[in-house]
Amino acid sequence: MSAAGATRPTPILEVRGIGKVYGSVIALSDISTSVGAGEVLCVLGDNGAGKSTLLKVLAGVYPHSSGELLLDGAAVRFTGPRLALDAGIATVYQDLAIVPLMPVWRNFFLGAELSAGIGPFSRLKVAEMRAITLAQLGRMGIDLRDVDQPIGTLSGGERQSVAIARAIYFGARVVILDEPTSALGVKQAGVVLRYVAQARDHGLGVVFVTHNPHHAYPVGDRFLVLNRGASLGEFDRKGITIDELTRLMAGGAELESLARELERD
Amino acid sequence: MTMLTAPGAAPDASPDERLTRTHPMVRLLRRPEIGALVAALAIFGYFSVATTSFLSTAGVATWLYSASLFGIMAVAVAMLMIGGEFDLSAGAMTGTTGLLVGAFTTQWGMNLWFAMLLALLIALAVGAFNGFLVVKTAIPSFIVTLGTFFILQGLNLAGTKLVTGQVAIQGMTLVPGFDAGKAIFGSTIPVFGVNLKVSVFWWLGITAVASWLLLRTRYGNWIFAIGGQLQSAVQTGVPVKRTRIGLFMGTAAAGWLVGMLSLFDVATVQATTGIGQEFIYIICAVVGGCLLTGGYGSAIGAALGALIYGMILQGIVFAQWDNNWLKAFLGGMLLLAVLVNLSVRRQAGVRA
Numbered sequence: 001m002s003a004a005g006a007t008r009p010t011p012i013l014e015v016r017g018i019g020k021v022y023g024s025v026i027a028l029s030d031i032s033t034s035v036g037a038g039e040v041l042c043v044l045g046d047n048g049a050g051k052s053t054l055l056k057v058l059a060g061v062y063p064h065s066s067g068e069l070l071l072d073g074a075a076v077r078f079t080g081p082r083l084a085l086d087a088g089i090a091t092v093y094q095d096l097a098i099v100p101l102m103p104v105w106r107n108f109f110l111g112a113e114l115s116a117g118i119g120p121f122s123r124l125k126v127a128e129m130r131a132i133t134l135a136q137l138g139r140m141g142i143d144l145r146d147v148d149q150p151i152g153t154l155s156g157g158e159r160q161s162v163a164i165a166r167a168i169y170f171g172a173r174v175v176i177l178d179e180p181t182s183a184l185g186v187k188q189a190g191v192v193l194r195y196v197a198q199a200r201d202h203g204l205g206v207v208f209v210t211h212n213p214h215h216a217y218p219v220g221d222r223f224l225v226l227n228r229g230a231s232l233g234e235f236d237r238k239g240i241t242i243d244e245l246t247r248l249m250a251g252g253a254e255l256e257s258l259a260r261e262l263e264r265d
Numbered sequence: 266m267t268m269l270t271a272p273g274a275a276p277d278a279s280p281d282e283r284l285t286r287t288h289p290m291v292r293l294l295r296r297p298e299i300g301a302l303v304a305a306l307a308i309f310g311y312f313s314v315a316t317t318s319f320l321s322t323a324g325v326a327t328w329l330y331s332a333s334l335f336g337i338m339a340v341a342v343a344m345l346m347i348g349g350e351f352d353l354s355a356g357a358m359t360g361t362t363g364l365l366v367g368a369f370t371t372q373w374g375m376n377l378w379f380a381m382l383l384a385l386l387i388a389l390a391v392g393a394f395n396g397f398l399v400v401k402t403a404i405p406s407f408i409v410t411l412g413t414f415f416i417l418q419g420l421n422l423a424g425t426k427l428v429t430g431q432v433a434i435q436g437m438t439l440v441p442g443f444d445a446g447k448a449i450f451g452s453t454i455p456v457f458g459v460n461l462k463v464s465v466f467w468w469l470g471i472t473a474v475a476s477w478l479l480l481r482t483r484y485g486n487w488i489f490a491i492g493g494q495l496q497s498a499v500q501t502g503v504p505v506k507r508t509r510i511g512l513f514m515g516t517a518a519a520g521w522l523v524g525m526l527s528l529f530d531v532a533t534v535q536a537t538t539g540i541g542q543e544f545i546y547i548i549c550a551v552v553g554g555c556l557l558t559g560g561y562g563s564a565i566g567a568a569l570g571a572l573i574y575g576m577i578l579q580g581i582v583f584a585q586w587d588n589n590w591l592k593a594f595l596g597g598m599l600l601l602a603v604l605v606n607l608s609v610r611r612q613a614g615v616r617a
């Protein structure tokens with residue numbers, strides 16, 4: 001059942017028996033998984049399964065309550081998002097942290113602008129930032145005509161992809177994607193999945209958090225299924241079919257009994 | 266994994282069929298200040314033809330002077346509005362700073378330059394107070410600065426009466442160093458036969474600096490981001506609090522500059538100076554393309570908005586109309602500008 005074979009190199013990010021308790025609520029208990037370079041780990045589960053909690057532990061938003069978090073094989077404890085970012089773990093949240101009315105290139109470099117000169121007289125390296133934005137998006141296979149257009153004019157999938165490209169450019173080794181396809185139509189979701197694959201092919205570790213097995217299955221190498229804060233198991237793609245995955249997520253037996261209940265006599 | 270490569274591997278060879286080619290003219294029309302430019306040309310043309318004195322050298326100097334004082338404030342207010350905030354205390358601040366310098370020098374014999382420096386520091390402190398309150402409490406700046414506005418208005422009137430027994434401060438010409446101050450803030454410079462007030466050059470300079478700040482420095486990027494989507498600015502590590510407080514200090518500093526420009530121009534300060542002008546600055550900024558919701562606008566646009574206001578203000582006098590038409594005109598223009606801005610934003614195709 002476990003995909004963690006003995007031959008795998010040390011993963012970039014690994015959790016062992018990790019748990020998170022908020023006051024008296026056990027949000028997450030005894031979860032073990034890992035993601036290495038060039039791998040896509042899909043974290044699946046219904047609403048309230050603990051996906052967000054796991055994501056926030058990995059992103060350094062909350063420190064874990066029990067278990068171990070390992071970075072390149074060494075135990076660490078993230079006490080803030082900055083620490084996770086410095087370790088090369090970037091999170092792309094659902095709202096993408098973009099400013100719709102600003103040009104694509106200004107969004108790309110927001111908060112990390114390149115400038116030349118000293119103190120109050122430093123000026124933006126506009127041409128350089130435009131060129132880098134265009135090149136980085138091109139590397140991801142995003143062909144933009146004009147990096148000066150407001151990012152709000154891009155489609156949902158493209159915006160998501162720009163946010164991913166930005167995370168990669170600023171030194172991410174692991175990208176955590178929070179429901180990147182949930183608000184998108186079929187085609188746009190396909191666009192994003194393509195970029196997830198691109199990121200993987202560039203040697204990044206990807207943690208893909210989603211409740212949609214149809215989006216996870218085509219790109220995922222391994223699937224961690226959560227339910228009520230606990231793991232229902234981790235599977236590699238060879239070990240599970242999409243139907244089994246869907247059934248498992250939906251609580252298998254529950255869905256079958258629902259189907260019987262709804263059936264007309 | 267070549268099959269996963271996105272289509273369009275040969276960029277620019279085949280343009281995306283879903284996008285129409287952006288004509289340079291369309292790009293120009295998308296600039297935030299373009300509406301104000303067209304309006305300014307139209308109003309200039311109208312008054313040039315309709316009145317005889319509008320284009321006279323004295324006439325040009327008059328409306329440019331009006332525009333310059335409003336323009337300096339409008340540019341600072343526009344930067345603040347791009348950052349998503351309002352400052353209703355900006356008008357009263359032009360009075361407060363002038364009155365402070367007047368009282369310090371004529372009543373208490375303080376050195377002129379020291380008095381000016383002290384007034385600037387007080388103005389910056391008030392601006393920082395506004396900003397600090399907005400950032401710390403998340404109370405809308407409209408309310409915070411409305412409070413500061415009334416406080417300043419009250420202090421200006423009551424303080425002036427208390428110190429001088431009148432509602433104005435006079436006798437600035439007798440203060441040592443006044444002539445040197447007038448050279449910087451109150452002189453006239455002839456340009457092509459037009460005796461331009463030095464404030465016009467301050468206005469141009471401030472507009473240039475503000476444009477540069479907004480478009481070519483990281484502070485500008487941060488201002489647009491804060492006004493456009495505050496949460497995103499926080500998430501990307503923009504020093505949000507510092508930038509927002511700085512913007513409020515900017516309008517206060519502009520208030521000081523305009524206070525000095527009027528003080529040295531006429532050597533007297535009325536206790537009511539600047540009151541009621543706070544909305545005119547906002548209107549100039551909006552006419553110049555600033556969105557009331559923040560995140561979009563330009564300094565040049567705001568300067569053009571002030572130019573329009575200055576031309577109408579004096580043009581109505583030259584045309585010998587009833588002065589009250591100005592207010593009606595102003596209101597109409599504001600609504601028109603808001604509608605134009607809205608449609609521009611829609612045309613940009615921005616999906617919020």
